[in-house]
Amino acid sequence: MKNAVVTGIGVLLPAIDSLEALWNSQLTDCAQPRRLANGLYGSEIVPSAINGRLSPRLSNKLDAFTRYALVATESALGDAGLVLDEIDRTRCGVFVGNSFGGWQFTETQLRNLHCEGPRAVSPFQATSWFPAAPQGQITILHGIKGHSKTYMADRASSLLSVAAGARQIQLGQLDVAIAGGTESTNTQFVRLALASLAARDGDRGPEAFRIAEGAVFLVLEEQGRALSRGARIYAKIGRSAMFNAPCDGDRYSDDPELMKSVMRKACAEDIPDVIMPDACGLIDPDRAERQALHDTFKRVPTVVPKARTGHTFGAEGALDIAFACLMLDRGRTLPRCPVATSFDACPGTDLPGQGVVPKRILVNARATGGAACSLMLHGAE
CATH class of the missing domain: 3.40.47.10 (Thiolase/Chalcone synthase)
Known part of the structure; x- marks a missing residue:
């Protein structure tokens, strides 16, 4: 059995887009949660946070949760110092966790459908909504051809995706895996669904069940390969x-x-x-x-x-x-x-x-x- 190690981490969260910002967010006073909708509290990513990170042509075809995934993946690859042209892309896979899919894009298109008719619906509706969209876009953008998979398991989704990517490396099926998760909760539909959950079981107020959004991706590598190229190793899975x-x-x-x-x-x-x-x-x-x-x-x-x-x-x-x-x-x-x-x-x-x-x-x-x-x-x- 081989070892899978973490060599790169990329994050995109509300007001956080680097590892130093992520670490420092835990060392400063907590900001008070903002009241959202339906009695929920939390935070969201402002659109300007990813300005210039994706081409407008590509970005317009995607829901926010896929945009977040692409940005975080680029950051993880950069942090790992991994040059994809130097690896066998048939032995690199993508493993993504997601819970809700692309409702920000979908809400707009459903509104267009009901208000203006079917011709007002974007042809990219189907490919932007489904939960495997980030997996598909990452593999297309980077030419990755190895075993890949998307996991939908609520808040456990990306723990499972990371475990699955590591397992493929441990079994010798892959040399590299890009694994993590992404979510956009900044939609009326998702917030309405979450409001009923947050109100249950004696929830203790606005700070007990905060919601947020964003993406976190890791670069996983076979340990021997990572050591041979002098990669920084954060941890072993x-x-x-x-x-x-x-x-x-x-x-x-x-x-x-x-x-x-x-x-x-x-x-x-x-x-x-x-x-x-x-x-x-x-x-x-x-x-x-x-x-x-x-x-x-x-x-x-x-x-x-x-x-x-x-x-x-x-x-x-x-x-x-x-x-x-x-x-x-x-x-x-x-x-x-x-x-x-x-x-x-x-x-x-x-x-x-x-x-x-x-x-x-x-x-x-x-x-x-x-x-x-x-x-x-x-x-x-």
Whole structure:
């Protein structure tokens, strides 16, 4: 079995478009969440943030979530120093996590259809909306021809996509994988759907279930290949696991045994130095996760950096992995976020992580319908 390592990270989030900005966002005072629509709070990417990053001709054909993915992918490739002309593109794949698809583009076209008729609908509607659009556009733009896949699993989508890309490298099927996730929540339809979820289960207010949007992508490489070209290695991808405890399709599982099982499978004999919980921001699921953490890892600190940014859904798992990579690379654990969440309000272990030099970090993620997954990351050897 080969090793898959992270050699590049690209991020595009509200007011964040670099790794330094991402790291520094955790070291400064939290900005107050802005009230959006339907009782939701959070943040969004202003269109000017990606001005000049894509050609107008291409950009006009794409939904925002695909634009975000293309920009973050370019940043990840640049960070990795990877020249695609120097690799076998049949052994490079693209793995994308997404939850909602392209509703920003679709809302406009549906409005055109009902107000003006079918001739007012863009011919790019079909290719811009579907969740695999970013995967297709990345492969077309860069001429990538290896095994590729898109995962739709709510907030676990991009943890699964990164695990899948790493698995293909570990099995020797690929040399390089571009893996991550992307999401656009700045649409009336998506916000209306999320409002009912955020209002459930005793949500503790505007800071408990923030929403955001953006894209996070990683460059994964076979370890020997990365070392041979002198690449910087942020982290090594370890074991991953996914289990399911079925529940209503629009709810998260509140079964502690589910989280215990998936964490134990991902960790095997290793004990993490830091855990990044799913921390969804809803009382019952968070209470279950805190109980699982207390029963399984009584003395391991937890950090929830995404509490500052908000839930990015399809990009969320990749964002947590990016934070974990930076902590492993810099030998520092990020401070606990001062934002009050329902995860913090639940009983369980609450150890400070500052001062811990992490060598192993466990990342958790969950999806509506009862899915839960965990991924272990190891520091570069």
